[in-house]
Amino acid sequence: MLAFIVQRLFQAVVVMLVVGLIAFALFQFVGDPVNNMLGPEGSTEQREALRERLGLNDPVPLQFLHYLRNVVHGEFGLSYRMGKPVDELLVERLPATIELVGVSAIIALLIGVPMGVYTGLHRNSWLSRVFLTVSLVGISLPTFVIGIVMILVFGVWLGWLPTFGRGGVVDVGGWQSSLLTARGWSHVLMPATTLALFQLTLIMRLVRAEMLEVLRTDYIKFARARGLRNRSVNFGHALKNTLVPVMTITGLQIGSLLAFSIITETVFAWPGMGLLFLQGIQFVDIPVMSSYLVLMAFFFVLINLTVDLLYYAVDPRLRIEHTGGGAH
Amino acid sequence: MRIKQSLIAALAVALVGLSGAAAAKDFRYATTGDILGLDPHANNEGPTNTMKGNLYGRLVHRLPDLKLVPDLATKWERLNPTTWRFTLRRGVTFHNGDAFSADDVVYSFKRQSQPSSELSVALSSVAELKKIDSHTVEIVTKGPDPTLLLNMPNFFIVSMKYMEANKAFEVVRGAGKTNFANLHANGTGPFKIVEWVQDNRVVLEPFDKYWDRKNLKSNVTKAIFRPIPNNATRVAALLSGEIDLMYPVPLQDIPRLTKEPSVEVLQGPELRTIFLGMDQWRAESLDMPGSGKNPFKDVRVRKAFAHAIDTKAIQRVVMRGASTPTGQMIAPGINGFQKTLNTPYALNPEMSKKLLAEAGYPNGFPVTLDCPNDRYVNDEAICTAVVPMLERVGIKVRLNAQTKSLHFNKIGKAQKNNTNFYMLGWTPGSYDAYNVLQNIMSMDGKGQGTWNSGHYSNPKIEALTDEIATEVDEKKRDAMIREAFKIHQDEVGHIPLHQQALAWGISKKTVAKVLQRPWNDVDLRTVIMK
Numbered sequence: 001m002l003a004f005i006v007q008r009l010f011q012a013v014v015v016m017l018v019v020g021l022i023a024f025a026l027f028q029f030v031g032d033p034v035n036n037m038l039g040p041e042g043s044t045e046q047r048e049a050l051r052e053r054l055g056l057n058d059p060v061p062l063q064f065l066h067y068l069r070n071v072v073h074g075e076f077g078l079s080y081r082m083g084k085p086v087d088e089l090l091v092e093r094l095p096a097t098i099e100l101v102g103v104s105a106i107i108a109l110l111i112g113v114p115m116g117v118y119t120g121l122h123r124n125s126w127l128s129r130v131f132l133t134v135s136l137v138g139i140s141l142p143t144f145v146i147g148i149v150m151i152l153v154f155g156v157w158l159g160w161l162p163t164f165g166r167g168g169v170v171d172v173g174g175w176q177s178s179l180l181t182a183r184g185w186s187h188v189l190m191p192a193t194t195l196a197l198f199q200l201t202l203i204m205r206l207v208r209a210e211m212l213e214v215l216r217t218d219y220i221k222f223a224r225a226r227g228l229r230n231r232s233v234n235f236g237h238a239l240k241n242t243l244v245p246v247m248t249i250t251g252l253q254i255g256s257l258l259a260f261s262i263i264t265e266t267v268f269a270w271p272g273m274g275l276l277f278l279q280g281i282q283f284v285d286i287p288v289m290s291s292y293l294v295l296m297a298f299f300f301v302l303i304n305l306t307v308d309l310l311y312y313a314v315d316p317r318l319r320i321e322h323t324g325g326g327a328h
Numbered sequence: 329m330r331i332k333q334s335l336i337a338a339l340a341v342a343l344v345g346l347s348g349a350a351a352a353k354d355f356r357y358a359t360t361g362d363i364l365g366l367d368p369h370a371n372n373e374g375p376t377n378t379m380k381g382n383l384y385g386r387l388v389h390r391l392p393d394l395k396l397v398p399d400l401a402t403k404w405e406r407l408n409p410t411t412w413r414f415t416l417r418r419g420v421t422f423h424n425g426d427a428f429s430a431d432d433v434v435y436s437f438k439r440q441s442q443p444s445s446e447l448s449v450a451l452s453s454v455a456e457l458k459k460i461d462s463h464t465v466e467i468v469t470k471g472p473d474p475t476l477l478l479n480m481p482n483f484f485i486v487s488m489k490y491m492e493a494n495k496a497f498e499v500v501r502g503a504g505k506t507n508f509a510n511l512h513a514n515g516t517g518p519f520k521i522v523e524w525v526q527d528n529r530v531v532l533e534p535f536d537k538y539w540d541r542k543n544l545k546s547n548v549t550k551a552i553f554r555p556i557p558n559n560a561t562r563v564a565a566l567l568s569g570e571i572d573l574m575y576p577v578p579l580q581d582i583p584r585l586t587k588e589p590s591v592e593v594l595q596g597p598e599l600r601t602i603f604l605g606m607d608q609w610r611a612e613s614l615d616m617p618g619s620g621k622n623p624f625k626d627v628r629v630r631k632a633f634a635h636a637i638d639t640k641a642i643q644r645v646v647m648r649g650a651s652t653p654t655g656q657m658i659a660p661g662i663n664g665f666q667k668t669l670n671t672p673y674a675l676n677p678e679m680s681k682k683l684l685a686e687a688g689y690p691n692g693f694p695v696t697l698d699c700p701n702d703r704y705v706n707d708e709a710i711c712t713a714v715v716p717m718l719e720r721v722g723i724k725v726r727l728n729a730q731t732k733s734l735h736f737n738k739i740g741k742a743q744k745n746n747t748n749f750y751m752l753g754w755t756p757g758s759y760d761a762y763n764v765l766q767n768i769m770s771m772d773g774k775g776q777g778t779w780n781s782g783h784y785s786n787p788k789i790e791a792l793t794d795e796i797a798t799e800v801d802e803k804k805r806d807a808m809i810r811e812a813f814k815i816h817q818d819e820v821g822h823i824p825l826h827q828q829a830l831a832w833g834i835s836k837k838t839v840a841k842v843l844q845r846p847w848n849d850v851d852l853r854t855v856i857m858k
Contacts, residue, residue, distance in 0.1 A: 031733025032742050038372075038446055043778065044741055046443055082526060083365055083500055083507040092526070144558075151564045163564045164556050165528065269556040271528040279361065279527070279557070282702070284733045 005305065012301035017068075019297040023290050024064045032056075033080050033284040054080075067290060077287035081280065086287045090273060090295060095176045096166055097272035100265070101257045103179070103188055104196035109250065112200040116207025117239060120215065131204065138201035143260055147194040147267040154190060161190050164269040191268040195261060199253045206249055210242035243314055251307035255300045353857040355548040355839075357573040357850055358562055362527045362555040365510035368484030369439055369499050372446040372757070378849035379553070380484055382532060383423075384515030387414055387433070388480035392843040392854065394661050394759060396477060400428065400485055400516060409472035409800055410455075416463040420539045422487040423513070423520040430459040435488035438497075445499045449757065450482035472798040474805055475760045478663060482757065490514045518544055519551065519852055529554050532852065546855050563833065566591060572838045572857075573850065577831040579648050579706060585833050594832045597652050599659045599846050600755040602704055604637075604697075604714070604823040605739075606630060607748045609783035614748040615694045615726075623693050624748075624782070630820035632683040634673040636721045637714055639825055646709045650829035656813060657754075657764050659827045661846060664761025664809040669817055672824070680721040692722030698750040699727060700735040705828040711751055725749075739781040747781055753828075754779070755847065761809045765793040769816055784821035788812075 034047050034056065042050075051057050055066055070077060076086040115135075119128040138146075155163035168183030169176050178184030214220065215238055223233045262274035269275070273292060280288035363379045364371040371377075389399035401414040420428035437457040441448050453473040458466045469476060491497060491509065500507040513521045518538045522531040530553040538544065554571060556562040559578045565571045567588065577585060577593060585591050606624040607614065613622045623629045639653035655672040658665050684692060695718075699711035708729040715725045730738075739747040756763035770793045771777035771785040792812040799805040816822070830848050843854035 029734075031731065032737045033733075035736045035740060035742070036733060042372075042446060042449070043775075046446075046448075047741070049443060078500075078507075081364060083367075083370070083510045084526070089526070148558075148560045148564075151561060155570075156564050156567045159568060163568050163570055164561050165554060267558050267561055269554070269558065269561060271525070275527060275557070282731070282733075 004308075008301070008305045008308070012298060012305075015301055016294050016297045020067070020290060020294050021064055023293045024060055024067070027284075027286055027289065028060060030281065030284050030289075033286060036283050037080055071294075076291045079280070079288050080285045081283040081288070086291045089276060089288065090291060092176075093271065093273040093276050096178075096270060097258065097261055097265070097274060099177065099179055100188060100192055100195065100270060100272060101254065101261055103192040104194075104199070104257060105250070105254050107192055107196040108199035108203055108253075111196075112203030113207055113239075113246070115200075116204040117211060117234065119204065120208045120211025121234060123212070135201040135204055138197040143194055143198070143263045144267050146197055147191070147264060150190050150194055151268075161186050166271055191264050191270050194267070195257060195264045198260070199250075199257060202253065203246065203250060206246055207239075207242055210245060211238060214238045214241050240314075244311065247307055247310055247314065251303050251310075255303050258296060258299060353547050353549045354552065355550070355573070355852070355855055355857055356552045356554060356571045358554040358556045358565060358571045359575050360555065360557055360559075360562075363524075363530060363553075365507070366513040366521065366524065367499065367507065367510040368486060368513075368515070369436075369442075369445040369447050370507075370510060372449070372482075374848060377482070378851070379530065380515075381481075381517070381849070382519040382551075382852045383513045383517045383521060384484040384486070385420070385428075385517055386481050386483055386485060387416075388477060390481040390759075392845040392851065394846070396481070400433075404477070406800075407466070410469045412467045412469075412476060413460070414465050414467065416465065417539060418463055420516050421537050422490065422516055423535055424487070424490055425537075426487045426489050426514075428485070428487075428516055429462050430465050431462075432485055432488045433457065433465050434459050435491065436483070436485045439486065439491070439499065440483060442499050447482055447484075450479040453479075472800050474796075474798070474800045474802070475663075475758050475762055478758045478760050485516065487514050518546070522550075527555055544853060546853050547857055548852060548855050551852050551855075566833045566835060569835065569837065572835045573832060573842065573855075575830070575832040575848065575850075576705070577833045579650055579831070582648065582650065582831055590835060590837055592834045592836050594830075594834055594842070594844050595650065596830050596844050596846060597659065597661075597827050598755075598830050598848055599661060599759070599827070600704075600753045601654060601657055601659055601827055602707075602710070602751065602753040602825045603657065604633075604825065605747075605750050605752060605780075605782040605784070606633070606822075607745070607782045608785070613693070613695070614746070615696050623687065623689055626687045627819055628683045628687040629689065630823075631673075632680040632687070632721060633718065633723075634820045634823045635676040635683075636680040636723075637673070637717050637823060637825070638675045639672045640675070641717075642710055642713055643826060646706050646713050647826070647828065650705070650831060651826040652829070653826045654824045655817065657769060657816065657822060657824055658756065658761055659846075662756055662759055662761060662764075664806065664813075666810050666813055669810070669813050673820075677721050684722060690722075692724060694724040694726070695749050696726045696728050696747075698735060698739055698747045699729040700732045700751065701729040703732040703735070704751075704753045707751060707753075710825065740779070745781045745783065750781055752779065752781065761813070762793070762796050765789070765796060765809070765812055769793070769812070769821055782822070784816075784819075786815055786819060786821070789815055789821075 034050050038046055038050060055063060079086055079089055115131050119131050122128050151163045154161045165187060166178050167187045168181035169178045170180045178188055220233060220238060223237050261272060262278055265272045265274040266278055276288060277292045359375055361375060363376045364373055368380045368384045385400045387399060387401040388396050390396055400417050400420060402417050404412055404414045406412050416430055422428060434457055441451045453469045453476060454467055455470045456468040460466055494508045496509040518535055519532040520535045522533050524530045532551040556565060562574045563581050566574045582593055585593050608624050610622050612620050643651045643653050653672045654670055656666060656670045697711055699708055701708040711727055711729060715727055718725050737743055739745060739750045754764060754768055766776055767778045768780050770790040771780045771783050772790040776790060789812045792808050796805055796808050830844060832844060834842060838858055840858045841856040845851055
């Protein structure tokens with residue numbers, strides 16, 4: 001087990017290195033940060049001096065090596081846009097993004113799984129059809145359109161929820177949380193729902209398909225023949241057996257929630273890492289962009305690792321195989 | 329019954345409390361992006377300069393109508409063509425209580441004129457800033473400089489004691505260690521900083537000991553600046569009453585907001601001029617490899633282009649009326665603006681065709697138009713509109729619209745002006761014509777033409793530019809500016825299109841009055857709440 005985790009962490013380092021290298025290669029196509037930093041009236045000499053100071057005149061592989069060397073020493077560089085250390089910036093923004101992604105993952109699971117079970121069990125009820133039709137909206141509309149429509153309805157017309165930003169923030173041992181106050185929740189609700197909609201639909205449809213599959217198997221029939229109660233059959237036996245694929249997909253989707261949060265954060269002016277990254281791109285803020293991408297790669301690896309470990313917890317067969325020493 | 333009464337009483341108390349809170353005049357405003365920092369000398373960027381203007385004092389302050397008025401200097405006089413004497417205001421204190429004196433001015437000069445300061449351009453003509461006594465300084469310029477005063481509103485004064493105590497002399501840009509000055513502000517301005525949470529909010533409060541407190545018109549008790557990058561969200565935040573003012577209003581939303589009873593749209597002309605430039609230096613056009621020809625070298629071709637572009641149609645259709653077509657490289661209000669030269673080139677496609685035929689291109693030629701798509705109002709749409717206008721006279725235009733970082737890289741010095749035909753916008757930072765002549769309209773190979781990407785060059789204009797730089801007689805200077813602009817217009821050095829309009833959305837419920845400065849910024853001194 002330990003060897004497995006160590007092996008995965010080693011893979012994480014490789015993935016992060018590759019992502020970093022690709023990122024650096026791509027930065028050559030985003031433009032020159034010096035133009036943004038100096039403004040139009042900077043002189044040619046100022047430009048050249050700044051390029052030299054930032055190491056932009058070095059060849060790309062060398063720039064990457066410099067970056068790596070600094071990262072190993074724990075220095076992620078200063079943001080070109082704001083002159084603050086990048087690691088500080090990312091740590092400041094991390095709570096906002098994690099809370100947004102966490103809340104939307106919970107929304108997606110808490111609503112998506114029951115809806116999936118329901119539509120699986122009652123295939124032909126009118127409510128199932130409503131769920132399935134409405135969920136098409138979640139799949140087909142882009143996040144920013146959903147976000148803006150929600151702002152219009154709940155923020156402008158009804159005036160129930162604030163239209164932008166993050167509020168009601170409380171400091172809990174260095175972690176800036178907005179989930180402890182009603183005001184904080186009023187701010188997080190709309191962006192989190194917007195972000196969750198796609199995943200919710202996906203999870204619902206996945207659970208539904210898996211349920212339909214499982215309900216057809218023999219052991220469900222036998223379970224019913226034994227006279228077990230419906231609830232026990234549906235949730236104790238059927239749902240449990242649908243969970244492995246659902247977990248895999250949910251895990252991957254949390255990764256993409258992090259990625260999609262870039263758009264949602266921009267629409268709602270949510271001060272998370274995604275917004276930082278997007279503004280970094282506009283400004284060609286290379287230290288911010290590279291550190292964000294490497295951090296994201298790390299998160300993806302971490303999420304996959306967690307999912308792998310959860311398999312062990314949920315599926316007893318994996319544990320048996322392992323203790324039996326069987327290789328697969 | 330009694331319970332009910334006490335509930336009502338409690339409610340009444342709560343309501344009074346609430347209205348008391350509303351009487352605190354919070355002013356919440358938003359624009360597209362956050363400030364880059366609080367260091368007054370590091371950046372030269374619109375929203376950042378705006379914020380600095382609320383926090384820091386300058387020797388001279390610029391009013392919304394562009395008039396210069398005393399700030400930290402009470403009066404100034406020119407002793408000789410290169411020496412200015414400024415008498416400083418007494419009894420001024422910084423936000424932290426430090427007393428203001430000539431030492432702070434000398435120190436600020438040293439700090440702002442470091443090469444790493446982006447605002448060193450504002451002081452580039454200054455050779456020396458001397459302390460005469462505790463409240464008098466003299467500025468000695470490298471040569472006679474008629475625009476010195478115009479640059480003074482961009483010279484920000486910091487407290488020497490405070491900066492030295494925090495070892496913040498160095499202006500830090502990008503590389504180096506953490507930057508104290510960029511995260512803290514201690515000026516003499518009417519507002520002081522309460523907190524800055526990056527990309528989230530900047531909170532300001534009035535400074536009790538501001539030297540001109542009794543004349544300060546603003547009744548704002550707390551100002552909260554919120555960056556909201558998405559246009560639609562910014563409009564929604566105004567409509568829902570979460571903010572009191574926001575800018576810019578997207579052009580397509582102006583008609584809708586005007587109809588909204590709770591919102592007022594304040595429009596006015598901006599000082600930036602949008603224009604097109606043409607490569608006039610390469611022997612061979614980038615778009616005609618192997619031909620050995622560069623059509624733009626011929627003035628008839630440039631004229632043909634100018635008369636083929638319908639600036640009125642661009643104003644009507646692309647800008648929805650929110651622009652002022654122009655025939656000149658500077659906007660009204662800029663020092664040196666020539667009213668009689670401001671007529672746009674007349675639309676005359678027939679003449680364009682004839683001129684092209686005379687120049688030897690009866691069937692036109694291919695050209696690539698480089699254009700930004702996220703810098704100016706509707707920039708890409710303007711270029712898209714120009715394409716068919718030129719195609720009507722036979723020019724084959726390929727549009728290359730891209731993000732500003734790439735665009736400015738391509739047309740700028742970084743890629744050796746790798747463009748044949750391009751769009752650019754320019755506001756002279758000193759609000760004087762010389763800035764445009766120097767940066768855009770001349771190219772003597774000795775420092776002129778930083779953004780003259782097409783290398784338009786006329787020795788007469790270049791000589792005039794050098795004279796305009798040092799001529800202190802206003803009448804003579806104006807005549808020379810006029811001559812230079814006339815030549816440039818006759819030769820179609822560039823094709824000016826328009827000045828875009830500013831549009832601010834203001835909540836009528838909360839804001840009583842606010843003045844719009846034509847460089848698109850909110851001066852909190854002018855904000856009056858209901």
